[in-house]
Amino acid sequence: MRATYADSVRKLSLWMRRHPVVGDTTIALFLGAFDMLALTSPMGGTTTWIFIVIGGGLILPLVIRRRYPVLSAYLVLIAGVAQLLTHGDAGPTVTDARMRLADIALGISLYTLVAYVGRRAGLLYAGWLALGTGVWAAWRLEEKEWFFGVVVVVVIFAFCWALGEFIGARRAYQNEVEQRVKLLETERDQQAKIAVAEERTRIARELHDVVAHAVSVIIVQADGAAYAVRKNPDVAERAVKTIASTGREALTELRRLLGVLRNDDGDGGEERAPQPGxxxxxxxxxxxxxxxxxxxxxxxxxxxxxxxxxxxxxxxxxxxxxxxxxxxxxxxxxxxxxxxxxxxxxxxxxxxxxxxxxxxxxxxxxxxxxxxxxxxxxxxxxxxxxxxxxxxxxxxxxxxxxxxxxx
Missing domain, CATH: 3.30.565.10 (Histidine kinase-like ATPase, C-terminal domain)
Structure with missing residues (x-):
């Protein structure tokens, strides 16, 4: 039962890795659903339609965050700037629109850049976030709220950065392991090809020895037959028969060895392709x-x-x-x-x-x-x-x- 559950989870994980948009869309839907719960109360310092539009600008780019991480991150950042300009001070009896659940998209974008693009892109994005946080705190927060608000935002962004570093390091390690496995497979194949080439070299030497021996026998017998053809026809006839027999044996051996050399697997199949150029x-x-x-x-x-x-x-x-x-x-x-x-x-x-x-x-x-x-x-x-x-x-x-x- 446990093995079946583990296999199911592993298959689901692999499927999600092959289809990252599905997982990102799920995150965006959950984040959007909880963010829209704020509509049950009046918005402080903004209108309902602006609240919805800005929320879509913050959340929708998350759908493409792993396919186009830089584009997605900066679309979220633009929506964050728009929120800063449109979401004003909250009244005492209404929902505070200066901070909303959709703002987590900024931290998710920071995590995505660090994990999938690199530290340089993450540092640049973190700089923009720090600038925006400072402007937001000075402009939209009261003096008694300033310290607490900034600390909360910094903690969230720091956690997203740390998580991005961890996931990025894990992805880099997995990529390196995959590259090493591919390299080992390539080296194994090369070693097999080297062994085959060495064997073919040995066969080529054998081929040379066999053919050289057969030709030597044929030459000797031909010379003997030439001398004996008039004085001793029987000896000449035996020499000619020896020449024919040796030639047939050499030809058979030559065909057999060439069949091995021509076939990559040594089983007498297709001939090797012509040499490339x-x-x-x-x-x-x-x-x-x-x-x-x-x-x-x-x-x-x-x-x-x-x-x-x-x-x-x-x-x-x-x-x-x-x-x-x-x-x-x-x-x-x-x-x-x-x-x-x-x-x-x-x-x-x-x-x-x-x-x-x-x-x-x-x-x-x-x-x-x-x-x-x-x-x-x-x-x-x-x-x-x-x-x-x-x-x-x-x-x-x-x-x-x-x-x-x-x-």
Missing amino acids: TESLSELAEKVRKIGLPVRLEAAGKLDDLPAGVSLGVYRIVQESLTNTLKHAGPGASATVKVTRDDERVLLEITDNGTGRIAEHTPAAVPGGNGLIGMRERANVFGGTLSAGPRAQGGWRVTAVLPVQDA
């Missing part, structure tokens, strides 16, 4: 965007007729650079990829505006230390150069030059 950069950028990293791709020059090796090298360098950005640039980062070709070379520049620590971009931070090393090696193969390092304005830059003529 510069024509696949747009697809690569789109894949990275779907993962969550905004990428802007800029290409100039004739990239379609690059040599296959250079084209593949360009793709792999861009791919590895974007992978490192995903791992180490931190949340909210974006990347720019520039590929330019002139008559004799291809210029690459991959930059990001990440906030990750510089040390995290070094090869030592990449499992096995092969990230930047592999990119440099790929550039050196074609007689090019590659450099990587932090930018003065923040983030990371990878630049590479690959000669076309030398390739």
